[in-house]
Amino acid sequence: xxxxxxxxxxxxxxxxxxxxxxxxxxxxxxxxxxxxxxxxxxxxxxxxxxxxxxxxxxxxxxxxxxxxxxxxxxxxxxxxxxxxxxxxxxxxxxxxxxxxxxxxxxxxxxxxxxxxxxxxxxxxxxxxxxxxxxxxxxxxxxxxxxxxxxxxxxxxxxxxxxxxxxxxxxxxxxxxxxxxxxxxxxxxxxxxxxxxxxxxxxxxxxxxxxxxxxxxxxxxxxxxxxxxxxxxxxxxxxxxxxxxxxxxxxxxxxxxxxxxxxxxxxxxxxxxxxxxxxxxxxxxxxxxxxxxxxxxxxxxxxxxxxxxxxxxxxxxxxxxxxxxxxxxxxxxxxxxxxxxxxxxxxxxxxxxxxxxxxxxxxxxxxxxxxxxxxxxxxxxxxxxxxxxxxxxxxxxxxxxxxxxxxxxxxxxxxxxxxxxxxxxxxxxxxxxxxxxxxxxxxxxxxxxxxxxxxxxxxxxxxxxxxxxxxxxxxxxxxx
Amino acid sequence: xxxxxxxxxxxxxxxxxxxxxxxxxxxxxxxxxxxxxxxxxxxxxxxxxxxxxxxxxxxxxxxxxxxxxxxxxxxxxxxxxxxxxxxxxxxxxxxxxxxxxxxxxxxxxxxxxxxxxxxxxxxxxxxxxxxxxxxxxxxxxxxxxxxxxxxxxxxxxxxxxxxxxxxxxxxxxxxxxxx
Numbered sequence: 199x200x201x202x203x204x205x206x207x208x209x210x211x212x213x214x215x216x217x218x219x220x221x222x223x224x225x226x227x228x229x230x231x232x233x234x235x236x237x238x239x240x241x242x243x244x245x246x247x248x249x250x251x252x253x254x255x256x257x258x259x260x261x262x263x264x265x266x267x268x269x270x271x272x273x274x275x276x277x278x279x280x281x282x283x284x285x286x287x288x289x290x291x292x293x294x295x296x297x298x299x300x301x302x303x304x305x306x307x308x309x310x311x312x313x314x315x316x317x318x319x320x321x322x323x324x325x326x327x328x329x330x331x332x333x334x335x336x337x338x339x340x341x342x343x344x345x346x347x348x349x350x351x352x353x354x355x356x357x358x359x360x361x362x363x364x365x366x367x368x369x370x371x372x373x374x375x376x377x378x379x380x381x382x383x384x385x386x387x388x389x390x391x392x393x394x395x396x397x398x399x400x401x402x403x404x405x406x407x408x409x410x411x412x413x414x415x416x417x418x419x420x421x422x423x424x425x426x427x428x429x430x431x432x433x434x435x436x437x438x439x440x441x442x443x444x445x446x447x448x449x450x451x452x453x454x455x456x457x458x459x460x461x462x463x464x465x466x467x468x469x470x471x472x473x474x475x476x477x478x479x480x481x482x483x484x485x486x487x488x489x490x491x492x493x494x495x496x497x498x499x500x501x502x503x504x505x506x507x508x509x510x511x512x513x514x515x516x517x518x519x520x521x522x523x524x525x526x527x528x529x530x531x532x533x534x535x536x537x538x539x540x541x542x543x544x545x546x547x548x549x550x551x552x553x554x555x556x557x558x559x560x561x562x563x564x565x566x567x568x569x570x571x572x573x574x575x576x577x578x579x580x581x582x583x584x585x586x587x588x589x590x591x592x593x594x595x596x597x598x599x600x601x602x603x604x605x606x607x608x609x610x611x612x613x614x615x616x617x618x619x620x621x622x623x624x625x626x627x628x629x630x631x632x633x634x635x636x637x638x639x640x641x642x643x644x645x646x647x648x649x650x651x652x653x654x655x656x657x658x659x660x661x662x663x664x665x666x667x668x669x670x671x672x673x674x675x676x677x
Numbered sequence: 678x679x680x681x682x683x684x685x686x687x688x689x690x691x692x693x694x695x696x697x698x699x700x701x702x703x704x705x706x707x708x709x710x711x712x713x714x715x716x717x718x719x720x721x722x723x724x725x726x727x728x729x730x731x732x733x734x735x736x737x738x739x740x741x742x743x744x745x746x747x748x749x750x751x752x753x754x755x756x757x758x759x760x761x762x763x764x765x766x767x768x769x770x771x772x773x774x775x776x777x778x779x780x781x782x783x784x785x786x787x788x789x790x791x792x793x794x795x796x797x798x799x800x801x802x803x804x805x806x807x808x809x810x811x812x813x814x815x816x817x818x819x820x821x822x823x824x825x826x827x828x829x830x831x832x833x834x835x836x837x838x839x840x841x842x843x844x845x846x847x848x849x850x851x852x853x854x855x856x
Binding site for chain 1: 690692695696699700703704705707708711712721724725728729732733786788789790793794797812813840843844847
């Protein structure tokens with residue numbers, strides 16, 4: 199395109215012409231048309247944390263439902279509102295018996311107003327697990343004082359609140375100290391309120407507040423929380439003893455041997471034993487499982503099948519520099535991956551500098567047969583459980599590869615890889631399960647897990663225990 | 678905040694950042710709309726339509742090109758769409774050849790932007806659109822043909838006449854000033 203002078207002039211002038219516009223008026227006109235129709239994308243950690251919180255809340259709820267011991271309070275504690283709630287006995291385990299008149303029991307819990315925040319509908323401090331473990335000799339000496347809180351609020355249905363303080367001054371069998379506490383509160387106004395926390399250095403703490411009357415604002419949505427319906431024909435209960443399951447998961451691992459450091463070193467044109475630089479990505483783990491479960495009664499099951507695991511360390515780069523230095527009147531060429539460490543005597547001048555990249559990868563593949571035992575506690579459609587077991591390795595293979603960039607230093611870009619079979623190993627498995635039963639046959643679940651792999655060999659020939667952790671997402675079908 | 682971060686926030690439908698985007702780029706887009714509309718009121722209508730379309734389509738923007746360019750294209754499309762609605766202005770005019778004018782006076786260099794816009798507004802709609810798309814925006818004839826629903830040869834022909842007319846208008850401006 200060839201433009202005349204005046205056209206060039208017009209173009210320049212018009213392109214840079216940005217007239218002032220009243221954006222307030224404009225915004226008021228366009229805003230109704232661009233009303234948010236898409237929910238905010240939630241990060242993986244966001245949902246992970248929510249899932250974990252729900253799990254902890256549900257477990258604590260179960261504990262609370264089973265506990266009949268009312269907590270005592272300290273006379274010196276900060277004033278609390280004593281509120282009484284009622285609960286219906288859980289008949290979920292008496293499926294063969296007709297549901298009789300519900301047995302009403304009284305339970306007293308304490309609620310404490312902590313910080314005046316007009317945005318908060320309900321404020322509560324954690325109810326510490328007085329009988330949850332023996333570390334607490336007298337939890338009634340709790341001095342529940344909240345002096346700092348951080349709050350994450352999505353302005354929709356819940357908030358998470360964290361706090362750190364001398365929340366509990368208790369007497370511990372092992373030590374007597376001021377315990378620090380971190381708490382998170384979850385509120386879904388139409389269902390319930392739950393809080394979970396951790397107390398250091400003693401133990402984790404869990405609490406669940408039944409919907410009740412707010413000390414600040416009278417009746418709240420929490421008091422309208424529905425009782426989870428218990429149905430003897432509850433989905434998933436009356437079925438065969440077998441179910442099939444499939445899951446995929448992602449996580450990370452810690453290993454010294456399965457590392458891109460062990461990829462084949464570069465040796466080319468005087469570059470001897472050049473190893474890759476520091477990792478640019480965390481060591482990643484992918485896992486998939488297909489299996490069968492055999493149910494021993496309503497709550498316990500055995501699981502086996504085939505489990506695939508891939509550990510990968512990659513994307514390690516290192517720059518290689520070339521120097522042309524004039525030394526004693528002669529031009530010599532030097533190579534190094536760290537130019538600051540090059541010792542060149544009588545260097546007159548570094549006249550050139552160039553670099554290349556080395557990428558290396560190391561992967562380890564496992565095929566295992568897992569043997570797991572699991573427990574699931576059903577609360578309506580929700581199933582909460584734990585599992586533990588071992589996985590016997592039937593195939594293990596490790597590969598390493600590197601790729602050099604073709605340039606003036608390394609004349610030819612080169613890619614090499616090497617694969618070796620590894621010896622058998624054993625893996626210890628453990629995790630928690632959160633399942634949701636969609637129908638009598640189908641359920642989906644999320645399962646944070648940890649694994650300890652006893653590695654019996656790698657490219658380095660060294661044995662190693664590998665710690666892996668991640669989250670599985672799965673689906674189950676009851677046959 | 679970088680442009681990419683701002684776009685990401687807008688993709689998440691965050692009103693605060695949507696407003697920020699509007700504040701930041703409205704003058705530029707208004708400038709674009711003014712090149713295609715006969716008056717400021719029409720340009721504001723197009724600008725409003727352009728912003729609505731931008732926010733509706735922002736999910737589809739994948740950073741493959743300039744974000745400003747992407748927004749400008751949407752604004753231009755809105756303006757053209759507005760033209761199509763108002764009248765069937767895209768018609769091929771007669772191939773009447775005109776005598777080339779004498780040497781162009783340098784008066785154009787003294788024109789202000791608003792005068793340039795006025796000058797271009799004296800062209801017929803078709804000529805103005807083709808001239809603006811080709812000369813100002815840098816579109817190719819194939820793209821212009823597709824946008825306006827005409828053939829490439831028509832686009833070339835219209836551009837030739839538009840360029841000639843612009844030269845004549847500049848001479849006219851020069852003579853008007855001398856008088």
